[in-house]
Amino acid sequence: MIEFDPDHEFFFAEGAAAEMGGLHQVQYAAQRPKFDVLFDMSMLDASPEQIKEWVDKVFFTKSKDWEYEGEWRMLKPLKAATTVHTTDAVDIHFFKLPSACIKSVILGQRMSADLKQAMVISLRADTRYADLLISEAYSSDEDFKIEVGPYPIAR
Numbered sequence: 595m596i597e598f599d600p601d602h603e604f605f606f607a608e609g610a611a612a613e614m615g616g617l618h619q620v621q622y623a624a625q626r627p628k629f630d631v632l633f634d635m636s637m638l639d640a641s642p643e644q645i646k647e648w649v650d651k652v653f654f655t656k657s658k659d660w661e662y663e664g665e666w667r668m669l670k671p672l673k674a675a676t677t678v679h680t681t682d683a684v685d686i687h688f689f690k691l692p693s694a695c696i697k698s699v700i701l702g703q704r705m706s707a708d709l710k711q712a713m714v715i716s717l718r719a720d721t722r723y724a725d726l727l728i729s730e731a732y733s734s735d736e737d738f739k740i741e742v743g744p745y746p747i748a749r
Contacts (some may be wrong), residue, residue: 595700595731602695606666617668618654622661627651645699680687698727705730 598605600617607616629651640648654667675687701710701719708729715724730745 595701596696597700599697599699600666602692604692604695607668610682617666618650619651620660620663620665621655622658623655625660627655664666664670696723696726698729701728701730701745703731703733703740710745711747714747 601610605617629648649669653669656665670689672687674689676690679686679688697715699711705713714728717726717728728744728745731740731742733739734741
């Protein structure tokens with residue numbers, strides 16, 4: 595998992611793009627959002643408030659089951675992609691992410707030791723990430739939960 599610096603300028607959109615392109619906190623709901631099919635098919639006449647409400651329902655709403663994540667999301671126009679990888683099924687759009695907006699990396703609980711080691715070596719070999727905080731997730735010895743602590747050979 596990658597922890598980002600939410601105060602980094604990359605996450606702030608300006609002007610009209612701020613409504614849709616900036617950082618947004620995900621809302622968690624017990625029920626799926628309801629959609630008005632006629633409205634959804636006629637977005638051309640929608641007010642900015644109606645469009646924002648629709649975008650919030652579609653892109654920024656998740657089940658309450660995931661509330662513990664405290665997730666934030668952002669949207670970028672596909673035409674702003676740095677690279678597009680075309681497959682038989684879909685086009686995958688990639689965007690440049692400034693290295694300075696990455697605060698830390700948490701290695702997953704189920705990652706193999708070899709993969710963890712390879713990631714640490716790769717990150718430490720890149721001067722942009724030489725001082726990056728690297729942690730790992732692990733099962734609690736006492737509770738049914740995942741804990742995060744320092745990765746033992748992260749420096």
